[in-house]
Amino acid sequence: MDRSLYIAMNGAKQTLLAQSANANNLANTQTTGFKSDFEQFRAMPAFGPGYPSRVYAMTERPGTDMSTGGLQTTGRELDIAINGDGWFAVQGKDGGEAYTRAGDLRITPEGLLENGAGLRFLGEAGQPIAIPPAQKVEIGRDGTISIIPQGSNATTLVVLDRIKLVNPGNGNLEKGNDGLMHLKQAGAAPPPADANVNVMQGMLEGSNVNAMSAMVEMIELARNFELQTKVMKNVDDNAGVTAKLMQMA
Amino acid sequence: MTERALWVAKTGLDAQQTRMAVIANNLANVNTTGFKKGRPLFEDLIYQNIRQVGSQTTQNTELPTGLQLGTGVRTVATEKLHTQGNIQQTENSLDIAISGRGYIQILMPNGDINYTRDGSLKLDSTGQIVTAGGLTLEPNITIPQDAISISIGRDGTVNVVQPGSPEATNVGQIQLADFINPAGLDPMGENLFRESVASGPPIVGTPGEEELGIVLQGSLETSNVNVVEELVNMIETQRAYEMNSKAISTTDEMLSFVTQQL
Numbered sequence: 233m234d235r236s237l238y239i240a241m242n243g244a245k246q247t248l249l250a251q252s253a254n255a256n257n258l259a260n261t262q263t264t265g266f267k268s269d270f271e272q273f274r275a276m277p278a279f280g281p282g283y284p285s286r287v288y289a290m291t292e293r294p295g296t297d298m299s300t301g302g303l304q305t306t307g308r309e310l311d312i313a314i315n316g317d318g319w320f321a322v323q324g325k326d327g328g329e330a331y332t333r334a335g336d337l338r339i340t341p342e343g344l345l346e347n348g349a350g351l352r353f354l355g356e357a358g359q360p361i362a363i364p365p366a367q368k369v370e371i372g373r374d375g376t377i378s379i380i381p382q383g384s385n386a387t388t389l390v391v392l393d394r395i396k397l398v399n400p401g402n403g404n405l406e407k408g409n410d411g412l413m414h415l416k417q418a419g420a421a422p423p424p425a426d427a428n429v430n431v432m433q434g435m436l437e438g439s440n441v442n443a444m445s446a447m448v449e450m451i452e453l454a455r456n457f458e459l460q461t462k463v464m465k466n467v468d469d470n471a472g473v474t475a476k477l478m479q480m481a
Numbered sequence: 482m483t484e485r486a487l488w489v490a491k492t493g494l495d496a497q498q499t500r501m502a503v504i505a506n507n508l509a510n511v512n513t514t515g516f517k518k519g520r521p522l523f524e525d526l527i528y529q530n531i532r533q534v535g536s537q538t539t540q541n542t543e544l545p546t547g548l549q550l551g552t553g554v555r556t557v558a559t560e561k562l563h564t565q566g567n568i569q570q571t572e573n574s575l576d577i578a579i580s581g582r583g584y585i586q587i588l589m590p591n592g593d594i595n596y597t598r599d600g601s602l603k604l605d606s607t608g609q610i611v612t613a614g615g616l617t618l619e620p621n622i623t624i625p626q627d628a629i630s631i632s633i634g635r636d637g638t639v640n641v642v643q644p645g646s647p648e649a650t651n652v653g654q655i656q657l658a659d660f661i662n663p664a665g666l667d668p669m670g671e672n673l674f675r676e677s678v679a680s681g682p683p684i685v686g687t688p689g690e691e692e693l694g695i696v697l698q699g700s701l702e703t704s705n706v707n708v709v710e711e712l713v714n715m716i717e718t719q720r721a722y723e724m725n726s727k728a729i730s731t732t733d734e735m736l737s738f739v740t741q742q743l
Contacts, residue, residue, distance in 0.1 A: 248735070249531065249550065252485035255728045256525070256551030259493030261721045262500060263523040263554055292532065294546040308562055336522060338560070339662050341679050348522035349557055365661045365681075367582060367692030382661070382684070383691045409528040409549065443724055450731050457735045465742045 235286055237467045244460035246273065246291040251453045253293065257441045258450070264348060265334030266439035267407065268297045268446070296413075298402040301333070301440035303432075310337040312371050313437040314397070318429030319405070319413060321396035321422070322351040323360060329422040330412035331398065331405060333437050339363050345377075345395075351412070355393035356425055363392065371395065373430045397429035398422075485550065486732040492553030493725035496523055499556045500718045507706045508715075515598035515672050516704035517561045518711075526552040563663040566598075566705040568697060574631045575602040575610070578702040581694020583657030586619040586685070587612060587673060594619050596658055596683070598702055599672040610639075610653075614671055622653030633698040637688040657693045658683035 253271040260266040272294050277284040303313050312335035314320070324330035336348040345353045345361040352360040363369065366379035368386075375395035380386060400423035405413040415422070503521050510516040534547030568578045577600035579585070584596035597612065605611045610622045624631060628641035637655035660666060665679025676683060689695040 244739070248484070248486065248732075249548065251728075251732060251735070252489050253548075253550050255486040255489040255493070255725075255732070256553060258721075258724050258728050259489055259496065259554040260523070260525050260551070261493075261724065262496065262717070263525050266525055269549070269551065292544075292546045292548045293550075306562075307564060338664055341662065341665065341681055343661075348560070349524040367659075380692075406534075407528070407549070409530060411525040411528060411551070443720070447724060447727065450728060454731045454735050458738050461739050461742045468743065 237464060239286055239288060240460045240463035240467065243289045244457055244464070246289050247453050247457040247460060250291045251450065251457070253291075254446055254449050254453065257446050258443070261439050261441045261443055261446075263334075263439050264336050265301065265332055265437050266411075266441065267301075267333070267413075268439070268441045269293050269407065270295055270297060296407045297440055298405070299440050301438040303435050304438055305435050307434050309369060309371075309433060310339070311335060311436045312337060312395075312431045312433055313435040315430050315432050317402070318397050318399045318426060320347075321354040321358070321398055321425075322347065322412070323354060324351070324408075324412055324414070325410055328414075329354065329358065330408065330410070330414055331400075332412055335431070336436055339369075354396045356396055358396065358422065361393050361395065371431065371433050373432075374427060375429075375431055394425070395431070396425045397431065398424070399426040399429050484732060484736065485552075487729055489551065489553040490725045490728035490732065492526065492555060493728070494722060496521075496554045496556055497718050497722040497725060499559070501715070501722070503559055504711050504715050504718060508708070508711050511704055511706045511708055511711075513599075513672065513704050514601050515566065515702050516706065517563050517566075517598070517668075518704070518706045519559050519561050519668075521559045522557045523554050524557045525554055528552070560664050561666065561668055562705065563666075564705050566703045568700045569703050570699060571701050572699050574633075574698060575604065576600060576699060576701050577602060577633055577655070578697045578700040579657065579688070579694045580697055581692075582663075583659045583688065583693040584663075584674065584683075586656060586658050586683075587616045588619040588621070589616065593675070594658075594683075595669065595673040595675055596666065597672045597674065600696075601701055612672075618655065620653065620656065622655070624652060625650075633696060635689055635695040635697070637696045655688065655696060656685050657688050657696075658685045659693055660684070 250271045257268040274290045276288040276290045278286040319331035322332050334347050343362050355361040365382040367382050368380040370378050375397045377392045378389050404416050406416050408414040500521050503519050507518045528549040528551050531548040536544050538544050587595045589595050601613050602610050608624045610618050630642045632640045639653045640649035641652050642649050661681035666674035667677040669675050686693050
């Protein structure tokens with residue numbers, strides 16, 4: 233049978249995969265610190281005897297959009313957002329260091345500082361930050377945490393630790409299966425804290441999904457899918473005509 | 482047959498629906514004394530590795546980029562924001578507002594102690610100070626029947642003036658309880674919160690001492706819901722919902738196109 237049917241089918245299948253990557257971006261338009269994924273198609277020529285006659289399409293995720301999401305003021309003392317480039321270092325679910333932009337912090341009953349997704353924030357030494365009972369927690373521009381311990385007055389301000397802020401370069405990071413950013417080079421030493429990264433208290437970074445372009449992308453993928461289907465239909469019609477020609481009169 | 486895009490968009494609809502419910506609850510409580518607004522926290526679900534980046538395409542070549550597909554979004558938590566509401570003057574001697582940290586302790590009928598920021602207090606038939614819901618304070622304070630006036634100090638001392646005596650008599654002391662992590666308190670409705678593992682145990686003390694806030698007589702703490710903020714959130718939620726439902730209908734159209742054409 234004609235291979236064009238398979239090529240068109242493959243195109244339609246890959247378009248559906250791209251559609252789900254796009255749907256994931258749309259589903260996360262309200263997720264704090266979410267970074268949207270790109271999806272793109274690649275031509276995969278199939279080499280056979282002679283010259284390449286067929287080119288399959290393959291969808292892939294070439295990377296993640298690292299641009300900053302919109303900032304929202306919340307006024308809550310434990311909400312922090314990074315101003316400009318940089319990442320918060322957190323303890324990933326596998327125990328290693330991972331990076332995120334979601335700074336909706338809370339203090340666990342054990343006194344550890346973690347974000348809304350339950351990821352522990354790391355201090356300068358790369359260890360989880362422990363916060364003793366405090367009546368007020370302030371986070372400075374450079375991530376320094378100072379507290380007024382419980383039972384003291386405002387003159388007793390204790391500097392605790394500093395949130396590890398890093399800037400390993402967005403090109404060196406990639407999104408892992410846990411949705412966090414990891415260093416591309418497996419097993420590389422974690423980047424050192426960067427003093428040039430600064431945070432703002434009382435703010436949160438929203439998702440960086442551009443809803444408009446995601447919608448346009450969705451329409452485009454849908455039309456692309458219809459085109460592939462049309463090709464399949466035409467191949468089917470052609471096969472029908474051929475079969476008819478072959479029929480004995 | 483499970484179509485990935487349909488289910489991913491469905492998680493988006495679920496999340497927006499939850500967000501809408503939280504916003505609706507905040508807006509419904511815009512005039513509830515001592516109400517603390519809530520907000521949902523979202524998280525992207527795990528990614529599935531369809532094609533591993535770096536895997537060999539031939540013996541000498543490898544895939545420069547793979548395909549990782551996200552599986553949607555989920556609501557991790559709905560947290561209460563215990564920021565201070567506005568203080569409203571009511572001039573009612575039994576209305577109290579807490580300026581600063583701390584919760585009024587309430588004795589529940591089952592003997593548990595619950596906590597509230599709602600200071601619209603009343604007297605019951607026996608002269609006990611009770612909440613608008615009829616629950617007594619802990620420790621219990623009884624006002625003598627012949628009291629002419631009640632005054633509550635900044636430190637929570639309750640004094641009454643009785644006929645025939647120029648001096649005020651101390652009848653009790655309102656104490657406040659504070660928590661290490663107020664966001665971990667378990668909201669029970671009726672303006673009450675319950676201690677949980679996450680909030681830590683209560684630290685009881687006299688208002689104005691240590692970290693505890695002061696008590697203001699003749700005032701009430703309003704809800705901390707900001708109406709404009711909630712309306713903006715509502716618009717955002719609605720649009721996000723529409724976009725996710727559009728993703729569902731588009732995927733559905735794609736599938737229906739296939740079944741009709743082929």
